[in-house]
Amino acid sequence: MRDDYLWDGSGEPDPETERLERTLQKLRHQPKPLQLPAVPARRQPFYGLAAAAAVVLLVLAAGTWVALLRRSHDTASERLLTARRTPGTLSSIYGAADSFALTIDEVTAKREANTLPEQLTRESRPRRVVEERQTVVAAARKRAPLRRRDERLMREGEMAKEQLMLALHYASSKLNLVQRKIQANKASGPAS
Amino acid sequence: MKSIIMGAIRLILFSSLLIGCTAVTAFAQSARLQLGTLDRLSLVADQTVDVTVDQNVLKLARIFISKSKKPDEQKVAELISEIEGIYVKHFKFEKPGQYSMADVEAIRAQLQSPGWSRMANVRSKRNGQNLDVYTMINGNKVGGLAVLATEDTELTVVNIVGPIDLEKLSDLEGSFGIPGLEIVRNRDKSQKE
Numbered sequence: 603m604r605d606d607y608l609w610d611g612s613g614e615p616d617p618e619t620e621r622l623e624r625t626l627q628k629l630r631h632q633p634k635p636l637q638l639p640a641v642p643a644r645r646q647p648f649y650g651l652a653a654a655a656a657v658v659l660l661v662l663a664a665g666t667w668v669a670l671l672r673r674s675h676d677t678a679s680e681r682l683l684t685a686r687r688t689p690g691t692l693s694s695i696y697g698a699a700d701s702f703a704l705t706i707d708e709v710t711a712k713r714e715a716n717t718l719p720e721q722l723t724r725e726s727r728p729r730r731v732v733e734e735r736q737t738v739v740a741a742a743r744k745r746a747p748l749r750r751r752d753e754r755l756m757r758e759g760e761m762a763k764e765q766l767m768l769a770l771h772y773a774s775s776k777l778n779l780v781q782r783k784i785q786a787n788k789a790s791g792p793a794s
Numbered sequence: 795m796k797s798i799i800m801g802a803i804r805l806i807l808f809s810s811l812l813i814g815c816t817a818v819t820a821f822a823q824s825a826r827l828q829l830g831t832l833d834r835l836s837l838v839a840d841q842t843v844d845v846t847v848d849q850n851v852l853k854l855a856r857i858f859i860s861k862s863k864k865p866d867e868q869k870v871a872e873l874i875s876e877i878e879g880i881y882v883k884h885f886k887f888e889k890p891g892q893y894s895m896a897d898v899e900a901i902r903a904q905l906q907s908p909g910w911s912r913m914a915n916v917r918s919k920r921n922g923q924n925l926d927v928y929t930m931i932n933g934n935k936v937g938g939l940a941v942l943a944t945e946d947t948e949l950t951v952v953n954i955v956g957p958i959d960l961e962k963l964s965d966l967e968g969s970f971g972i973p974g975l976e977i978v979r980n981r982d983k984s985q986k987e
Contacts, residue, residue, distance in 0.1 A: 755854075758854055759854050759855070759857060759858040760858065762847075762851045762852075762854040762855040762858065763854075763855045763858045763859060765845055765846075765847050765851055765855070766847050766851065766852065766855040766859075766870070766874065766880065767870070768843070768845050768882070769845040769847045769880040769881070769882045769952075770870065770873070770874075770880065770963070770966055771966070771967070772843070772845070772882045772884060772950065772952050773880065773882070773939070773941065773952045773954060773963055774963050774964060774965075774966040774967040775967050776925070776927075776941040776943050776950060776952055777927065777941065777960065777963060777964045777967075778964050778967045779925060779943070780914050780916055780925045780927050780941070781964065783916040783918070783925060784914060784916060787916070
């Protein structure tokens with residue numbers, strides 16, 4: 603038996619080989635052109651509409667930013683001027699500074715609570731107002747020990763005043779009591 | 795050499811004597827009474843008022859009063875401008891005999907020292923009331939005041955150190971929105987009745 607059939611197809615094939623060839627014949631390579639699936643037709647993109655929407659959004663964002671900038675700047679400047687112009691003692695000045703700082707905090711909190719996203723609000727917060735706020739808060743913190751000392755002195759002063767008034771009150775009352783007794787004795791005469 | 799040492803010793807002794815005499819005189823002339831002996835009465839008293847207004851308290855009070863624009867406080871500021879201290883001790887007892895006359899005599903003895911003179915004395919047998927007003931005269935000014943008021947159930951000592959205008963002091967009663975002690979006392983009596 604020669605195996606040439608398995609090598610080059612010449613010679614006499616083996617019956618078993620023939621059976622296998624017949625069985626696997628339907629799976630042999632059949633050359634035919636590649637057929638790709640049909641692609642649906644693509645719709646034209648709305649470049650114009652997207653561009654218009656982007657422009658509108660940009661205009662809206664810019665308008666909001668400018669409005670916020672102007673409003674917060676006016677408020678902060680006005681309050682700072684008011685605080686600076688307020689006459690009075692050291693304590694009242696500290697009080698004004700504190701109220702100013704609180705007012706800015708309140709304004710900021712209100713703005714952050716609005717519909718604007720936090721990132722946008724932070725970016726749009728005017729730098730000058732933030733700097734002013736930081737300056738005032740830092741000054742208030744720096745002066746806090748002085749303010750506490752002033753308050754302590756005020757309390758001690760009030761207590762000293764009360765003590766003095768009480769002491770004078772006793773002295774005055776007793777003197778007047780003596781005067782009244784003497785006058786009463788004089789009025790009633792020496793016999794009494 | 796020996797004479798120089800002896801001279802130095804004499805000088806030191808003389809200086810010490812002079813300083814000692816000055817200190818004794820100054821202490822004797824001070825209008826400040828020692829009221830510490832009365833402190834034990836606070837244990838038996840029903841009510842105790844102990845007010846000490848020394849120079850530090852006065853200094854602080856002057857600052858506060860001087861800033862005030864109220865006429866009453868202006869009067870006070872004027873009155874205390876030269877005062878060095880005010881000391882008050884007031885005891886109210888529940889029943890008579892809870893303090894002894896020895897307590898009062900301890901104070902009265904101090905008022906017998908030179909410089910003090912009794913300005914007024916009022917006695918009432920009805921409720922055992924005894925009021926003494928002493929002043930210390932320095933030159934032409936009143937340099938100190940002491941008021942000793944005793945009753946069966948009350949003992950009050952007021953001591954003002956430093957120059958004071960008695961007329962202005964009398965005018966203060968009833969000021970500052972505080973009623974006079976007499977008014978309070980009368981009200982207490984009427985409530986009891």
